[in-house]
Amino acid sequence: MICTFLFVPFLTSLGQTASSVLFEQGDSLYNAGAYFDAYLSYERVVFSSSDELVRAQATLRRTGALKKLGQFTKAREGLERINFAFLPNDTLRYWGKYETALCSYLEGNFSEAQYHLQQAEHMVQNKAMLRQAQFLKLLVMNEMHQWDNAKELAKTLVMELNHPQQDSLLAEVDWMYSKKNIPRLKSEKTAENWATWVPGMGHVYSGRPLEGFFSFVFNAAAFGYMIFNVINANYLTALTINATIIQSFYQGGIRRAKFLSRVRNHEQLREFNGRIKLFFTNLYLQELSTE
Protein backbone atom coordinates (compact mmCIF):
# COMPACT_ATOMS: atom_id res chain seq x y z
CA MET A 1 0.00 0.00 0.00
CA ILE A 2 2.77 2.42 0.99
CA CYS A 3 4.69 1.56 -2.21
CA THR A 4 1.62 2.30 -4.33
CA PHE A 5 1.17 5.69 -2.70
CA LEU A 6 4.85 6.47 -3.19
CA PHE A 7 4.85 5.18 -6.76
CA VAL A 8 2.11 7.48 -8.17
CA PRO A 9 3.52 10.81 -6.93
CA PHE A 10 6.94 9.61 -8.10
CA LEU A 11 5.62 9.21 -11.67
CA THR A 12 3.78 12.55 -11.56
CA SER A 13 6.82 14.42 -10.31
CA LEU A 14 8.92 12.75 -13.01
CA GLY A 15 6.62 14.26 -15.69
CA GLN A 16 6.63 17.68 -14.07
CA THR A 17 10.41 17.62 -13.71
CA ALA A 18 10.81 16.77 -17.41
CA SER A 19 8.60 19.74 -18.35
CA SER A 20 10.56 22.04 -16.04
CA VAL A 21 13.83 20.93 -17.59
CA LEU A 22 12.46 21.55 -21.07
CA PHE A 23 11.11 24.96 -20.01
CA GLU A 24 14.51 25.93 -18.63
CA GLN A 25 16.20 24.66 -21.75
CA GLY A 26 13.79 26.60 -23.93
CA ASP A 27 14.27 29.78 -21.91
CA SER A 28 18.04 29.62 -22.07
CA LEU A 29 17.94 28.96 -25.84
CA TYR A 30 15.55 31.87 -26.26
CA ASN A 31 17.77 34.19 -24.25
CA ALA A 32 20.75 33.09 -26.34
CA GLY A 33 18.85 34.01 -29.53
CA ALA A 34 18.42 30.40 -30.72
CA TYR A 35 14.70 30.90 -31.35
CA PHE A 36 14.13 27.84 -33.51
CA ASP A 37 15.63 25.48 -30.94
CA ALA A 38 13.69 27.28 -28.21
CA TYR A 39 10.47 26.76 -30.19
CA LEU A 40 11.25 23.02 -30.41
CA SER A 41 11.89 22.81 -26.66
CA TYR A 42 8.56 24.43 -25.87
CA GLU A 43 6.84 22.25 -28.47
CA ARG A 44 8.20 19.20 -26.66
CA VAL A 45 6.51 20.38 -23.49
CA VAL A 46 3.22 20.78 -25.37
CA PHE A 47 3.67 17.31 -26.80
CA SER A 48 4.74 15.47 -23.66
CA SER A 49 2.69 17.12 -20.94
CA SER A 50 -0.87 16.11 -20.12
CA ASP A 51 -1.40 19.11 -17.84
CA GLU A 52 -3.48 21.66 -19.73
CA LEU A 53 -2.01 24.60 -17.79
CA VAL A 54 1.55 23.52 -18.53
CA ARG A 55 0.71 23.06 -22.22
CA ALA A 56 -0.85 26.51 -22.33
CA GLN A 57 2.26 28.07 -20.77
CA ALA A 58 4.49 26.22 -23.21
CA THR A 59 2.33 27.33 -26.15
CA LEU A 60 2.66 30.95 -25.09
CA ARG A 61 6.42 30.73 -24.87
CA ARG A 62 6.48 28.85 -28.16
CA THR A 63 4.53 31.76 -29.65
CA GLY A 64 7.20 34.19 -28.47
CA ALA A 65 9.95 32.20 -30.18
CA LEU A 66 7.99 31.88 -33.42
CA LYS A 67 7.23 35.61 -33.45
CA LYS A 68 10.96 36.26 -33.29
CA LEU A 69 11.34 34.03 -36.36
CA GLY A 70 8.56 35.92 -38.14
CA GLN A 71 6.40 32.79 -38.36
CA PHE A 72 3.13 34.37 -37.29
CA THR A 73 0.82 31.90 -39.00
CA LYS A 74 2.53 28.94 -37.33
CA ALA A 75 2.35 30.74 -33.98
CA ARG A 76 -1.37 31.44 -34.36
CA GLU A 77 -2.12 27.87 -35.42
CA GLY A 78 -0.36 26.60 -32.30
CA LEU A 79 -2.38 28.93 -30.09
CA GLU A 80 -5.62 27.78 -31.65
CA ARG A 81 -4.89 24.18 -30.63
CA ILE A 82 -5.17 25.15 -26.95
CA ASN A 83 -8.61 25.94 -25.62
CA PHE A 84 -7.61 28.95 -23.56
CA ALA A 85 -11.22 29.89 -22.83
CA PHE A 86 -11.64 26.89 -20.52
CA LEU A 87 -8.48 27.33 -18.51
CA PRO A 88 -9.00 28.04 -14.80
CA ASN A 89 -6.22 30.62 -14.84
CA ASP A 90 -7.47 34.11 -15.83
CA THR A 91 -4.08 35.45 -16.78
CA LEU A 92 -3.37 32.56 -19.11
CA ARG A 93 -6.81 32.91 -20.70
CA TYR A 94 -6.14 36.56 -21.42
CA TRP A 95 -2.63 36.00 -22.80
CA GLY A 96 -3.83 33.19 -25.03
CA LYS A 97 -6.46 35.40 -26.61
CA TYR A 98 -4.20 38.44 -26.76
CA GLU A 99 -1.37 36.54 -28.47
CA THR A 100 -3.82 35.02 -30.95
CA ALA A 101 -5.06 38.53 -31.74
CA LEU A 102 -1.50 39.82 -32.07
CA CYS A 103 -0.45 37.00 -34.40
CA SER A 104 -3.56 37.58 -36.52
CA TYR A 105 -2.67 41.29 -36.72
CA LEU A 106 0.91 40.52 -37.70
CA GLU A 107 -0.37 38.14 -40.38
CA GLY A 108 -2.53 40.92 -41.79
CA ASN A 109 -5.80 39.29 -40.77
CA PHE A 110 -7.34 42.31 -39.03
CA SER A 111 -10.91 41.13 -38.67
CA GLU A 112 -9.69 37.96 -36.89
CA ALA A 113 -7.51 40.12 -34.66
CA GLN A 114 -10.49 42.29 -33.74
CA TYR A 115 -12.58 39.21 -32.94
CA HIS A 116 -9.96 37.78 -30.57
CA LEU A 117 -9.34 41.16 -28.94
CA GLN A 118 -13.02 41.56 -28.14
CA GLN A 119 -12.85 38.28 -26.23
CA ALA A 120 -9.54 39.17 -24.59
CA GLU A 121 -10.94 42.43 -23.22
CA HIS A 122 -13.53 40.50 -21.20
CA MET A 123 -10.82 38.41 -19.61
CA VAL A 124 -8.63 41.29 -18.54
CA GLN A 125 -7.82 41.54 -14.87
CA ASN A 126 -5.64 44.60 -14.54
CA LYS A 127 -5.08 47.96 -16.14
CA ALA A 128 -1.71 47.15 -17.70
CA MET A 129 -3.16 44.20 -19.60
CA LEU A 130 -6.23 46.19 -20.65
CA ARG A 131 -4.04 48.98 -21.99
CA GLN A 132 -2.02 46.50 -23.99
CA ALA A 133 -5.14 45.03 -25.57
CA GLN A 134 -6.57 48.46 -26.26
CA PHE A 135 -3.38 49.65 -27.95
CA LEU A 136 -3.50 46.67 -30.28
CA LYS A 137 -7.19 47.33 -30.83
CA LEU A 138 -6.32 50.90 -31.84
CA LEU A 139 -3.86 49.67 -34.46
CA VAL A 140 -6.40 47.18 -35.78
CA MET A 141 -9.08 49.88 -36.03
CA ASN A 142 -6.69 52.06 -38.03
CA GLU A 143 -6.00 49.20 -40.42
CA MET A 144 -9.74 48.70 -40.86
CA HIS A 145 -10.28 52.45 -41.46
CA GLN A 146 -12.51 52.83 -38.37
CA TRP A 147 -11.19 56.36 -37.76
CA ASP A 148 -13.87 57.68 -35.41
CA ASN A 149 -13.71 54.69 -33.08
CA ALA A 150 -9.93 54.73 -33.23
CA LYS A 151 -9.83 58.41 -32.28
CA GLU A 152 -12.09 57.85 -29.26
CA LEU A 153 -9.97 54.93 -28.14
CA ALA A 154 -6.75 56.91 -28.61
CA LYS A 155 -8.15 59.67 -26.40
CA THR A 156 -9.17 57.12 -23.77
CA LEU A 157 -5.64 55.70 -23.74
CA VAL A 158 -4.14 59.16 -23.31
CA MET A 159 -6.50 60.03 -20.46
CA GLU A 160 -5.66 56.83 -18.63
CA LEU A 161 -2.01 57.82 -18.50
CA ASN A 162 -2.75 60.89 -16.37
CA HIS A 163 0.08 62.71 -18.10
CA PRO A 164 0.84 66.25 -16.84
CA GLN A 165 0.51 67.53 -20.40
CA GLN A 166 -2.71 65.65 -21.03
CA ASP A 167 -4.46 68.54 -22.75
CA SER A 168 -1.76 69.02 -25.35
CA LEU A 169 -1.61 65.26 -25.94
CA LEU A 170 -5.36 65.14 -26.50
CA ALA A 171 -5.03 68.06 -28.90
CA GLU A 172 -2.34 66.12 -30.73
CA VAL A 173 -4.65 63.12 -31.02
CA ASP A 174 -7.35 65.42 -32.42
CA TRP A 175 -4.87 66.78 -34.91
CA MET A 176 -3.67 63.30 -35.98
CA TYR A 177 -7.24 62.19 -36.59
CA SER A 178 -8.36 65.43 -38.19
CA LYS A 179 -9.83 65.29 -41.68
CA LYS A 180 -6.63 66.80 -43.05
CA ASN A 181 -4.43 64.03 -41.62
CA ILE A 182 -6.58 60.92 -41.93
CA PRO A 183 -5.45 58.98 -45.00
CA ARG A 184 -7.58 59.99 -47.93
CA LEU A 185 -7.84 56.67 -49.63
CA LYS A 186 -8.21 56.53 -53.35
CA SER A 187 -10.78 54.40 -55.06
CA GLU A 188 -9.50 51.94 -57.66
CA LYS A 189 -12.77 52.28 -59.55
CA THR A 190 -12.43 56.07 -59.73
CA ALA A 191 -8.82 55.77 -60.90
CA GLU A 192 -9.97 53.35 -63.58
CA ASN A 193 -12.75 55.68 -64.68
CA TRP A 194 -10.43 58.67 -64.89
CA ALA A 195 -7.90 56.70 -66.91
CA THR A 196 -10.66 55.48 -69.24
CA TRP A 197 -11.86 58.95 -70.15
CA VAL A 198 -8.53 60.78 -70.20
CA PRO A 199 -5.33 58.70 -70.48
CA GLY A 200 -3.01 59.78 -67.69
CA MET A 201 -5.70 61.29 -65.45
CA GLY A 202 -5.94 58.09 -63.44
CA HIS A 203 -2.25 58.44 -62.60
CA VAL A 204 -2.77 62.05 -61.53
CA TYR A 205 -5.70 61.01 -59.32
CA SER A 206 -3.45 58.36 -57.74
CA GLY A 207 -0.84 60.97 -56.91
CA ARG A 208 1.63 60.49 -59.78
CA PRO A 209 1.19 63.55 -62.03
CA LEU A 210 4.50 63.15 -63.89
CA GLU A 211 3.76 59.57 -64.78
CA GLY A 212 0.28 60.68 -65.84
CA PHE A 213 1.78 63.28 -68.11
CA PHE A 214 4.00 60.69 -69.83
CA SER A 215 1.11 58.27 -70.16
CA PHE A 216 -0.91 61.00 -71.84
CA VAL A 217 1.98 61.85 -74.16
CA PHE A 218 2.48 58.19 -75.22
CA ASN A 219 -1.22 57.73 -75.86
CA ALA A 220 -1.42 60.98 -77.77
CA ALA A 221 1.66 60.11 -79.84
CA ALA A 222 0.26 56.70 -80.75
CA PHE A 223 -3.05 58.29 -81.70
CA GLY A 224 -1.30 61.00 -83.67
CA TYR A 225 0.71 58.41 -85.58
CA MET A 226 -2.50 56.63 -86.46
CA ILE A 227 -4.01 59.86 -87.82
CA PHE A 228 -0.77 60.45 -89.77
CA ASN A 229 -1.14 57.08 -91.44
CA VAL A 230 -4.81 57.64 -92.21
CA ILE A 231 -4.01 60.95 -93.85
CA ASN A 232 -1.28 59.26 -95.86
CA ALA A 233 -3.78 56.59 -96.97
CA ASN A 234 -1.95 53.83 -95.08
CA TYR A 235 -5.27 52.49 -93.87
CA LEU A 236 -4.15 48.95 -93.14
CA THR A 237 -1.22 50.22 -91.05
CA ALA A 238 -3.52 52.58 -89.19
CA LEU A 239 -6.13 49.90 -88.57
CA THR A 240 -3.84 47.11 -87.45
CA ILE A 241 -0.50 48.25 -86.12
CA ASN A 242 -1.42 51.68 -84.85
CA ALA A 243 -4.66 50.47 -83.31
CA THR A 244 -2.72 47.71 -81.54
CA ILE A 245 -0.19 50.19 -80.17
CA ILE A 246 -2.92 52.53 -78.95
CA GLN A 247 -4.81 49.68 -77.36
CA SER A 248 -1.67 48.51 -75.50
CA PHE A 249 -0.84 51.94 -74.13
CA TYR A 250 -4.45 52.71 -73.27
CA GLN A 251 -5.26 49.46 -71.46
CA GLY A 252 -1.86 49.44 -69.81
CA GLY A 253 -2.50 52.96 -68.56
CA ILE A 254 -5.80 51.95 -66.98
CA ARG A 255 -4.23 48.96 -65.20
CA ARG A 256 -1.33 51.09 -64.04
CA ALA A 257 -3.69 53.73 -62.64
CA LYS A 258 -5.51 51.08 -60.58
CA PHE A 259 -2.23 49.69 -59.30
CA LEU A 260 -0.96 53.15 -58.37
CA SER A 261 -4.11 53.86 -56.36
CA ARG A 262 -3.53 50.65 -54.37
CA VAL A 263 0.11 51.56 -53.76
CA ARG A 264 -0.83 55.07 -52.66
CA ASN A 265 -3.41 53.76 -50.18
CA HIS A 266 -0.88 51.34 -48.74
CA GLU A 267 1.75 54.06 -48.35
CA GLN A 268 -0.68 56.47 -46.71
CA LEU A 269 -1.91 53.86 -44.23
CA ARG A 270 1.68 52.86 -43.36
CA GLU A 271 2.61 56.48 -42.70
CA PHE A 272 -0.48 57.17 -40.63
CA ASN A 273 -0.15 54.05 -38.50
CA GLY A 274 3.55 54.69 -38.07
CA ARG A 275 2.75 58.10 -36.60
CA ILE A 276 0.23 56.66 -34.15
CA LYS A 277 2.62 53.88 -33.08
CA LEU A 278 5.45 56.35 -32.54
CA PHE A 279 3.20 58.65 -30.52
CA PHE A 280 2.07 55.95 -28.13
CA THR A 281 5.44 54.22 -27.95
CA ASN A 282 7.05 57.48 -26.80
CA LEU A 283 4.29 58.01 -24.24
CA TYR A 284 4.65 54.51 -22.79
CA LEU A 285 8.42 54.78 -22.70
CA GLN A 286 8.12 58.07 -20.84
CA GLU A 287 5.77 56.44 -18.38
CA LEU A 288 8.15 53.53 -17.84
CA SER A 289 11.11 55.83 -17.25
CA THR A 290 9.20 57.82 -14.59
CA GLU A 291 8.06 54.65 -12.72
Next chain:
Amino acid sequence: MNFKFIVLFFAFCSSTPLFGQSPASKWLQEELSFAQHLALQGNKHDAIYVLSQEPPFELERQQLDSIDFNIGWYYYEMKELDQSYQHLKNVSIQSAYYHQSQFFSAFNLAFTNRAPQARQFLLEIELPDGDAKLQQLRNFEYAGLSLLERDYTSFDSCAALFNNEHYAFAKQQDRLKEMKTELMNMKRKSPFLGGLFSAVVPGTGKIYAGRLGEGLAAFSVVSVLGLATFETLKTDKRNNIIIREDWVRETDGIPIQTYIFGSLFTMFYIGNIYGSVYAVKIEHNNRVAEVENQILFDLHIPLRTIFN
Protein backbone atom coordinates in the same frame (compact mmCIF):
# COMPACT_ATOMS: atom_id res chain seq x y z
CA MET B 1 0.75 -9.85 1.29
CA ASN B 2 4.16 -11.12 0.16
CA PHE B 3 2.79 -11.82 -3.33
CA LYS B 4 1.32 -8.32 -3.60
CA PHE B 5 4.57 -6.81 -2.49
CA ILE B 6 6.49 -8.77 -5.13
CA VAL B 7 4.07 -7.66 -7.88
CA LEU B 8 4.37 -4.03 -6.82
CA PHE B 9 8.13 -4.32 -6.62
CA PHE B 10 8.40 -5.64 -10.17
CA ALA B 11 5.94 -3.01 -11.40
CA PHE B 12 8.17 -0.35 -9.87
CA CYS B 13 11.31 -1.87 -11.34
CA SER B 14 9.85 -2.08 -14.82
CA SER B 15 9.72 1.70 -14.83
CA THR B 16 13.48 1.78 -14.40
CA PRO B 17 16.01 1.12 -17.15
CA LEU B 18 17.32 -1.87 -15.25
CA PHE B 19 14.57 -4.16 -16.48
CA GLY B 20 12.81 -2.07 -19.25
CA GLN B 21 13.95 -0.36 -22.44
CA SER B 22 17.49 0.83 -22.87
CA PRO B 23 18.03 4.60 -22.63
CA ALA B 24 18.80 4.65 -26.37
CA SER B 25 15.53 2.91 -27.27
CA LYS B 26 13.51 5.14 -24.95
CA TRP B 27 15.18 8.24 -26.39
CA LEU B 28 14.56 7.07 -29.96
CA GLN B 29 10.92 6.27 -29.26
CA GLU B 30 10.37 9.74 -27.81
CA GLU B 31 12.12 11.42 -30.71
CA LEU B 32 10.15 9.48 -33.30
CA SER B 33 6.86 10.26 -31.51
CA PHE B 34 7.76 13.93 -31.25
CA ALA B 35 8.74 14.03 -34.93
CA GLN B 36 5.43 12.41 -35.83
CA HIS B 37 3.62 15.01 -33.73
CA LEU B 38 5.38 17.79 -35.66
CA ALA B 39 4.70 16.09 -39.00
CA LEU B 40 1.00 15.74 -38.23
CA GLN B 41 0.83 19.50 -37.68
CA GLY B 42 2.28 20.00 -41.15
CA ASN B 43 5.76 20.87 -39.91
CA LYS B 44 7.63 18.07 -41.67
CA HIS B 45 10.82 20.08 -42.08
CA ASP B 46 10.87 20.58 -38.32
CA ALA B 47 10.35 16.85 -37.84
CA ILE B 48 13.31 16.14 -40.12
CA TYR B 49 15.42 18.64 -38.22
CA VAL B 50 14.62 16.90 -34.93
CA LEU B 51 15.53 13.47 -36.30
CA SER B 52 18.71 14.74 -37.93
CA GLN B 53 20.22 15.90 -34.64
CA GLU B 54 23.25 14.05 -33.26
CA PRO B 55 21.93 11.29 -30.96
CA PRO B 56 23.19 11.40 -27.36
CA PHE B 57 23.60 7.62 -27.37
CA GLU B 58 25.36 5.06 -29.50
CA LEU B 59 22.56 3.67 -31.65
CA GLU B 60 22.25 0.19 -33.09
CA ARG B 61 21.85 -0.45 -36.78
CA GLN B 62 18.07 -0.99 -36.51
CA GLN B 63 17.64 2.22 -34.58
CA LEU B 64 19.55 4.17 -37.22
CA ASP B 65 17.37 2.51 -39.83
CA SER B 66 14.24 3.83 -38.08
CA ILE B 67 15.63 7.35 -38.22
CA ASP B 68 16.65 7.05 -41.86
CA PHE B 69 13.31 5.58 -42.80
CA ASN B 70 11.31 8.30 -41.07
CA ILE B 71 13.39 11.12 -42.52
CA GLY B 72 13.22 9.55 -45.97
CA TRP B 73 9.48 9.11 -45.68
CA TYR B 74 8.89 12.70 -44.60
CA TYR B 75 10.91 13.90 -47.58
CA TYR B 76 8.90 11.59 -49.84
CA GLU B 77 5.64 13.03 -48.51
CA MET B 78 6.92 16.52 -49.31
CA LYS B 79 7.86 15.30 -52.83
CA GLU B 80 11.54 16.04 -52.22
CA LEU B 81 12.42 12.76 -53.86
CA ASP B 82 16.16 13.19 -54.19
CA GLN B 83 16.52 13.79 -50.46
CA SER B 84 14.10 10.96 -49.81
CA TYR B 85 16.24 8.58 -51.84
CA GLN B 86 19.41 9.63 -49.96
CA HIS B 87 17.88 8.46 -46.68
CA LEU B 88 15.72 5.51 -47.72
CA LYS B 89 18.60 3.78 -49.48
CA ASN B 90 20.48 3.54 -46.17
CA VAL B 91 17.84 1.36 -44.51
CA SER B 92 19.39 -2.04 -43.95
CA ILE B 93 17.87 -5.48 -44.41
CA GLN B 94 17.52 -5.87 -40.66
CA SER B 95 14.80 -3.26 -40.61
CA ALA B 96 11.12 -4.11 -40.96
CA TYR B 97 10.93 -1.24 -43.45
CA TYR B 98 13.73 -2.54 -45.69
CA HIS B 99 11.60 -3.60 -48.66
CA GLN B 100 9.43 -0.49 -48.55
CA SER B 101 12.53 1.70 -48.39
CA GLN B 102 14.29 -0.02 -51.25
CA PHE B 103 11.32 -0.12 -53.60
CA PHE B 104 10.55 3.53 -52.95
CA SER B 105 14.22 4.44 -53.37
CA ALA B 106 14.10 2.88 -56.83
CA PHE B 107 10.92 4.77 -57.59
CA ASN B 108 12.44 8.05 -56.38
CA LEU B 109 15.39 7.48 -58.74
CA ALA B 110 13.03 6.82 -61.64
CA PHE B 111 10.97 9.92 -60.89
CA THR B 112 14.10 12.08 -60.86
CA ASN B 113 15.09 10.90 -64.35
CA ARG B 114 17.57 8.25 -63.27
CA ALA B 115 15.88 5.18 -64.70
CA PRO B 116 19.12 3.23 -65.45
CA GLN B 117 20.25 3.68 -61.84
CA ALA B 118 16.76 2.72 -60.64
CA ARG B 119 16.85 -0.53 -62.63
CA GLN B 120 20.20 -1.48 -61.18
CA PHE B 121 18.96 -0.61 -57.70
CA LEU B 122 15.90 -2.83 -58.14
CA LEU B 123 18.04 -5.81 -59.07
CA GLU B 124 20.08 -5.41 -55.90
CA ILE B 125 17.11 -5.57 -53.54
CA GLU B 126 17.24 -8.74 -51.48
CA LEU B 127 13.89 -10.45 -51.59
CA PRO B 128 12.83 -13.34 -49.37
CA ASP B 129 12.57 -16.67 -51.15
CA GLY B 130 9.02 -17.69 -51.81
CA ASP B 131 7.55 -14.24 -51.55
CA ALA B 132 5.73 -14.28 -54.88
CA LYS B 133 4.12 -10.88 -54.38
CA LEU B 134 7.42 -9.03 -53.96
CA GLN B 135 9.03 -10.98 -56.79
CA GLN B 136 6.14 -10.02 -59.08
CA LEU B 137 6.33 -6.43 -57.87
CA ARG B 138 10.02 -6.22 -58.70
CA ASN B 139 9.37 -7.73 -62.10
CA PHE B 140 6.60 -5.23 -62.75
CA GLU B 141 8.69 -2.23 -61.62
CA TYR B 142 11.63 -3.42 -63.72
CA ALA B 143 9.35 -3.71 -66.74
CA GLY B 144 8.14 -0.15 -66.29
CA LEU B 145 11.68 1.17 -65.92
CA SER B 146 12.74 -0.73 -69.06
CA LEU B 147 9.93 0.97 -70.91
CA LEU B 148 11.16 4.36 -69.70
CA GLU B 149 14.56 3.51 -71.15
CA ARG B 150 12.96 2.17 -74.38
CA ASP B 151 14.54 -1.22 -73.70
CA TYR B 152 11.71 -3.18 -75.33
CA THR B 153 13.61 -6.47 -75.18
CA SER B 154 13.86 -6.33 -71.39
CA PHE B 155 10.28 -5.17 -71.19
CA ASP B 156 9.08 -8.13 -73.23
CA SER B 157 11.04 -10.56 -71.01
CA CYS B 158 9.42 -9.07 -67.91
CA ALA B 159 5.96 -8.81 -69.48
CA ALA B 160 6.09 -12.52 -70.27
CA LEU B 161 6.06 -13.12 -66.49
CA PHE B 162 3.00 -10.92 -65.82
CA ASN B 163 0.29 -13.07 -64.35
CA ASN B 164 -2.37 -10.56 -63.21
CA GLU B 165 -2.69 -12.46 -59.93
CA HIS B 166 -2.10 -9.58 -57.62
CA TYR B 167 -4.84 -6.96 -57.42
CA ALA B 168 -2.30 -4.25 -56.56
CA PHE B 169 -0.82 -4.17 -60.04
CA ALA B 170 -3.00 -6.33 -62.32
CA LYS B 171 -4.52 -3.36 -64.13
CA GLN B 172 -1.20 -1.55 -64.29
CA GLN B 173 0.43 -4.56 -65.98
CA ASP B 174 -2.10 -4.34 -68.82
CA ARG B 175 -1.61 -0.59 -69.06
CA LEU B 176 2.15 -0.96 -69.38
CA LYS B 177 1.63 -3.15 -72.42
CA GLU B 178 -0.60 -0.45 -73.91
CA MET B 179 2.07 2.18 -73.18
CA LYS B 180 4.63 0.07 -74.99
CA THR B 181 2.44 -0.07 -78.08
CA GLU B 182 1.86 3.67 -77.89
CA LEU B 183 5.57 4.42 -77.61
CA MET B 184 6.48 2.15 -80.48
CA ASN B 185 3.80 3.60 -82.76
CA MET B 186 4.57 7.21 -81.92
CA LYS B 187 5.43 8.95 -85.17
CA ARG B 188 8.00 11.64 -84.98
CA LYS B 189 7.27 14.78 -86.96
CA SER B 190 10.05 16.47 -88.87
CA PRO B 191 11.27 19.83 -87.51
CA PHE B 192 12.70 20.57 -90.98
CA LEU B 193 9.25 20.19 -92.53
CA GLY B 194 7.80 22.45 -89.86
CA GLY B 195 10.31 25.17 -90.73
CA LEU B 196 9.71 24.72 -94.44
CA PHE B 197 5.96 25.02 -94.09
CA SER B 198 6.33 28.24 -92.10
CA ALA B 199 8.78 29.64 -94.66
CA VAL B 200 6.21 29.18 -97.42
CA VAL B 201 3.12 30.19 -95.45
CA PRO B 202 3.83 31.73 -92.02
CA GLY B 203 2.13 29.84 -89.20
CA THR B 204 1.53 26.58 -91.04
CA GLY B 205 4.60 25.02 -89.43
CA LYS B 206 3.01 25.50 -86.04
CA ILE B 207 -0.26 24.05 -87.29
CA TYR B 208 1.74 21.03 -88.51
CA ALA B 209 3.16 20.78 -84.95
CA GLY B 210 -0.42 20.63 -83.64
CA ARG B 211 -0.73 24.19 -82.37
CA LEU B 212 -3.56 25.69 -84.37
CA GLY B 213 -4.04 28.86 -82.30
CA GLU B 214 -0.34 29.73 -82.33
CA GLY B 215 -0.18 29.09 -86.07
CA LEU B 216 -3.08 31.43 -86.78
CA ALA B 217 -1.59 34.10 -84.53
CA ALA B 218 1.81 33.85 -86.26
CA PHE B 219 0.13 34.04 -89.66
CA SER B 220 -1.84 37.15 -88.62
CA VAL B 221 1.14 39.02 -87.22
CA VAL B 222 3.52 38.27 -90.10
CA SER B 223 0.83 39.00 -92.72
CA VAL B 224 -0.13 42.32 -91.16
CA LEU B 225 3.49 43.44 -90.96
CA GLY B 226 4.11 42.34 -94.53
CA LEU B 227 1.06 44.13 -95.83
CA ALA B 228 1.90 47.26 -93.84
CA THR B 229 5.40 47.23 -95.37
CA PHE B 230 3.94 46.82 -98.83
CA GLU B 231 1.34 49.53 -98.22
CA THR B 232 3.87 52.12 -97.07
CA LEU B 233 6.13 51.28 -100.01
CA LYS B 234 3.38 51.39 -102.62
CA THR B 235 1.63 54.58 -101.52
CA ASP B 236 2.16 57.45 -103.88
CA LYS B 237 4.77 59.71 -102.32
CA ARG B 238 3.00 62.83 -103.49
CA ASN B 239 0.24 62.11 -101.00
CA ASN B 240 2.64 61.75 -98.11
CA ILE B 241 2.94 64.57 -95.67
CA ILE B 242 6.62 65.34 -95.93
CA ILE B 243 8.09 66.87 -92.83
CA ARG B 244 11.47 67.33 -94.44
CA GLU B 245 12.12 67.24 -98.15
CA ASP B 246 15.51 65.63 -97.77
CA TRP B 247 14.12 62.63 -95.83
CA VAL B 248 12.71 61.17 -99.01
CA ARG B 249 15.92 61.80 -100.94
CA GLU B 250 18.10 60.25 -98.22
CA THR B 251 16.12 57.06 -98.38
CA ASP B 252 16.02 56.83 -102.17
CA GLY B 253 12.32 57.47 -102.24
CA ILE B 254 11.50 54.74 -99.73
CA PRO B 255 9.69 56.13 -96.72
CA ILE B 256 11.23 55.50 -93.33
CA GLN B 257 8.07 53.62 -92.28
CA THR B 258 8.81 50.99 -94.90
CA TYR B 259 12.18 50.32 -93.34
CA ILE B 260 10.64 50.11 -89.87
CA PHE B 261 7.83 47.79 -90.85
CA GLY B 262 10.08 45.87 -93.19
CA SER B 263 12.53 45.18 -90.38
CA LEU B 264 9.74 44.12 -88.08
CA PHE B 265 8.32 41.86 -90.80
CA THR B 266 11.71 40.21 -91.36
CA MET B 267 12.22 39.70 -87.65
CA PHE B 268 8.80 38.11 -87.13
CA TYR B 269 9.08 36.05 -90.29
CA ILE B 270 12.41 34.52 -89.23
CA GLY B 271 11.08 34.12 -85.69
CA ASN B 272 8.05 32.31 -87.04
CA ILE B 273 10.27 29.78 -88.90
CA TYR B 274 12.50 29.29 -85.86
CA GLY B 275 9.46 28.98 -83.60
CA SER B 276 7.89 26.36 -85.87
CA VAL B 277 11.04 24.20 -85.81
CA TYR B 278 11.08 24.27 -82.04
CA ALA B 279 7.34 23.83 -81.75
CA VAL B 280 7.61 20.50 -83.60
CA LYS B 281 10.43 19.34 -81.30
CA ILE B 282 8.63 20.50 -78.14
CA GLU B 283 5.33 18.89 -79.15
CA HIS B 284 7.05 15.57 -79.63
CA ASN B 285 8.77 15.89 -76.25
CA ASN B 286 5.45 16.77 -74.61
CA ARG B 287 3.76 13.70 -76.04
CA VAL B 288 6.60 11.50 -74.87
CA ALA B 289 6.54 13.13 -71.41
CA GLU B 290 2.81 12.47 -71.13
CA VAL B 291 3.32 8.76 -71.75
CA GLU B 292 6.29 8.61 -69.36
CA ASN B 293 4.31 10.34 -66.63
CA GLN B 294 1.56 7.77 -67.05
CA ILE B 295 4.16 4.99 -66.73
CA LEU B 296 5.54 6.53 -63.54
CA PHE B 297 2.01 6.89 -62.17
CA ASP B 298 1.34 3.22 -62.88
CA LEU B 299 4.60 2.27 -61.15
CA HIS B 300 3.73 4.38 -58.12
CA ILE B 301 0.23 3.16 -57.33
CA PRO B 302 1.13 -0.49 -56.60
CA LEU B 303 3.86 0.63 -54.21
CA ARG B 304 1.38 2.73 -52.23
CA THR B 305 -1.14 -0.11 -52.24
CA ILE B 306 1.26 -2.84 -51.08
CA PHE B 307 3.24 -0.80 -48.57
CA ASN B 308 0.27 1.06 -47.11
